Amino acid sequence: MKAARLHSYDDDRLQIDDVPEPTISGPHDVIVRVGGAGLCRTDLHIxxxxxxxTFPDLELPYTLGHENAGWVEDVGSAVSSVSVGDAVIVHPLVSCGVCLGCRRGEDMYCDAGAFPGLSQNGGFAEFLLTGERSLIKLDPSLEPKDVAAMADAGITAMRACKKVAAQSHxxxxxxxxxxxGLGHIGIQCLRALSPVEIIAADTNEGARKLAEETGADHVxxxxxxxxxxxxELTGGLGADAVLDFVGERGVPAQVPGMLRQGGTYYVIGYGEKVEIPNWDFVIREINVVGNLVGDYMDLVELMALAARGKVKLHTQVYPLKDINQAIDxxxxxxxNGRGILVP
Ligand SMILES: [Zn+2]
Ligand SMILES: [Zn+2]
Structure with a gap:
């Protein structure tokens, strides 16, 4: 099968290679025929x-792509919750189900988790090896390529927005x-989950237009x-919360100045440092909250919103062979929105 693989960290291109198709080896393994795979800023960082x-044992070349959806192609002997042909979205972590992290429902904390597209071959290919625990069947109204990036970009935004909504009295x-790719989902999740007034900021004009279309109150x-x-928009006081989907290009240095007393900085994008004098934590009692992707239930809830048309991904679709164009x-x-690779 064709797969877009990273051969060297010195090269900013992926190569389209012919590689063997993945095969079932464990009883809970599932092979998914990829219908779409989202291109993430994390892929650029990789x-x-x-x-x-982080993964010193990782051998190059390997296949990137951690935001995947498609159809079940083959299943291990113990798989009972999905069948061949089912349309599914794939939670990005293949989790064990028995460690403490998994039992707490925190799939991302799994002690034995594997992360296709980061720690092993991912979905920029025709087929992807994952596990039964990672799969959610799609509502018949949803197409894999239209929701693929919900698997990572989507639940990352969803998780942070659920935290905001839980705090929103x-x-x-x-x-x-x-x-x-994340921010426009974040706006829609906030809209669906909470009564807050949303102020969206971006340097890019197309992105600001997307903010208007997806429901921001001020852009x-x-x-x-x-x-x-x-x-100016907060009566000189600052915002109750800032969701930083950028994490670089100077944004982490700007966020503390936008927060009102007791406000919370949700760190989602990454690349630079959060440097805040500890005095600010005392006198202004501001908070900083980390966010690591999302758990299985975040994805279940997000797919429920998607099925009701409450959250829509804006996508730009590329054939897999044009992966380097998408990266550029x-x-x-x-x-604009999320790049989706279709094999
Ligand atoms: Zn991602
Ligand atoms: Zn686990």
Whole structure:
């Protein structure tokens, strides 16, 4: 089968290779015929070498792609919850089900988890090996390629927005920094889950348009002056929460200045440092909350919203062979919404 593989951290391209199809080896293994795979900023970070230290045993070349949906192609002997031909979305972690993290429902904390597309071959290919525990059957109204990026981008936004919604008694103004693949889902999740007033900021005009279309109450230009623009919209007090979907390009340095007393900085995008004087945690009692993807139930709930049309992914579809074009477009800010690779 064809697969887009990373051969070297020094190269900013993937190569389309002919590789053997994955095969079932464990009783709970499932092979999914990929219907669509989302291109994520994490893929760019992987290509730049960010995982070289996290997974030192990882051997190149391997296949990227961790936001996958498709159809069940083959199942292990113990698989009972899905059948060949079912349309499914794939939670990004293959989890064990018996460790403490799994039993707490925190799939991302699995002690024995595997992460196709990061720690082993992923979905930029015709077929993907995953596990039964990772799969959610799709509502008949949903197509794999239209929801694939919900598997990672979607649940990451969903998880953070659920935290905001859980805190939202008397909380009125929330800033969404960055309206790309995650941010535009975040706006829709906030809209569906909470009564907050949403202020969305992006440097890119296409992204600001997407913010308007997806339901932001105020759309402002990010970059220089963004703190003042947020203060203007919040009566000079600052926002109750900021969801930072960017995590780099100077945004982490801007966020603390946008928060009101008691406000919370939700870290979602990454790449730079959060540096806040500890005095701010005391006198202003601000909070910083980390977010790691989302658990299986976050994906179940997100798919329920998607099936009712409450959350829609804006996608730009590329054939798998054009993966490097998609990567260039993501680097160059020309990708509006989420890039989806279709084998
Ligand atoms: Zn991702
Ligand atoms: Zn586990």
């Amino acid at each position: 290509i730049e070498g960010i995982l070289a230290e 008397g909380l009125t103004k929330v800033v969404v920094m960055g309206v790309g 402002i230009e990010a970059g220089e002056g963004v703190i003042d623009r947020v203060l 477009d993501l680097y160059g800010g020309r990708l």
